[in-house]
Every structure is written in C-alpha cells, then in structure tokens.
Amino acid sequence: MLKLNKVYFFLALIFLAAEVLIGLCLNDAFIRPYGGDFLVVILLYCGIRSFADFNSNYTAICVLLFAYLMEFSQRLHLINRLGLHNSAMARLILGTSFSWNDILMYTLGILFVWLIERLWRAI
Template identity: 30%
Template sequence: MKKRAVYFIITLVVMVMGLLSRKFMFIFPKDIAPYVGDMIWAMMVYFGFRFLLPNFSLLKSFSMAIIFSFAIEISQLYQADWINAIRRTTLGGLVLGYGFLWEDILSYSIGIVFGVVIDKYLRLKNIQ
C-alpha cells in the first residue's frame, strides 16, 4: 500500500480513537485519563503531517507536529472575543482548545513521541 494511503488510514483511526477517548475515559487510569485525548490529538497531528508530506523524515515530521501543537496551545493565551466565539463551536474547540495548560504541552509531546514510535515500528515491519 502506498505510504500516503497508510498515513491517511492511520490518521482517521487515530482521530476516531481521540473522539472515543472522551466517551470511554473510564478505561484509563484516573491519573492519565484527562490527558489521553490530548495525547491522541497530537498523535493525529503527527500522522496528519505524515499523510500530507509522506516523504519528510521522521525528524521533520516530529518537529512540525511539535511546533504546530505548541503553537495551538500557546495561542490559547490569546482570549479575544472573536477567537473565543470560534472556540465555543465544536470544531473550533477541538482544534483550538480553550485555555493554556502546561499539562497539555507534556501530553502533546508524549502523543507525538508515541506517533513516531508507531511510525518507526511500521517502517521496520515494512507495512508502508
């Protein structure tokens, strides 16, 4: 299967996992349950970049996902009425979030590292 198709499927699967993670938080240990969705969101960002730019190196894709995720989180320090109106929509809230949290920065980092590890595993297994 072509790389781009594999990354598209992975991105969709991870997206569904992220949406379901809120509904099934109870299956995760209570200490990490609030952060699982953020980890999965960041993993989706990583695989989204892999889908859009499949020939980029793992390091470039990792870097782009980190920069994008951190930029979204840092943008939450900006609380103007117009952007908060966007955040109050379902899609706006999912993409932009609501308020800056250092825990989210850590969650994004972990999620992206998990994405890289999965990506590396798939490459070793020659699934792409």
C-alpha cells in the first residue's frame, strides 16, 4: 500500500513551492488569501497520493474534511486554548481566524482535484 508515486510526489513539490512563494512573496488581496487555500488542499492530496495508493475519492474527502476541521478549530480559537498563540509555526499551521471564504476555497480546490482525476482517467 505504501509506494512512492513519482508523479504525485513531483506535483506535491510544485504545490509546496507555490505555497512557500505565496507565503513569502505575496501580500495581495486575492492570490494569498484565496489561491493559497485553493492550493493547500491540492498539496495535501498530492502529498498523500505520493506515498499511499488510496482511492482518489476517499483521499479527496479525507483531505477536505481535514481542511474543514482545521478551519473550524480556528473558529474555536484552538491555538489560544493550547497556549500556542505566540508560536509563529503554530499560527502558520493551525491558522488564526475562521473564514467561510477559506471553506469555499478548500471545497473548490478539492472539486478541481476531483475533476482532474476524472478527466485523467477518461484519457
């Protein structure tokens, strides 16, 4: 079940690089707040598929639920409850503020993955 898939691994590295560049170089009103959230679920999906040969639908649903869970943990101020509000790394990973726009971007990102997977299989 665990086996390196070079295509997904390469894609994960590309999406990771894109996320890092967005985080370090952009402070705009569109790409950073929306594009980053759209891409992060694709990064997670490709990262999982790099090493685990799970069903694509199962993986997509799990990634989306994980993203929702992380977003709703922000609504509950989990980072403060855990005493991690002073940690830059924790703020980066867990986030600090809930947004319905983030939920929308996660959903659109996974729908994009699902569509690409379907088109790829049809070829």
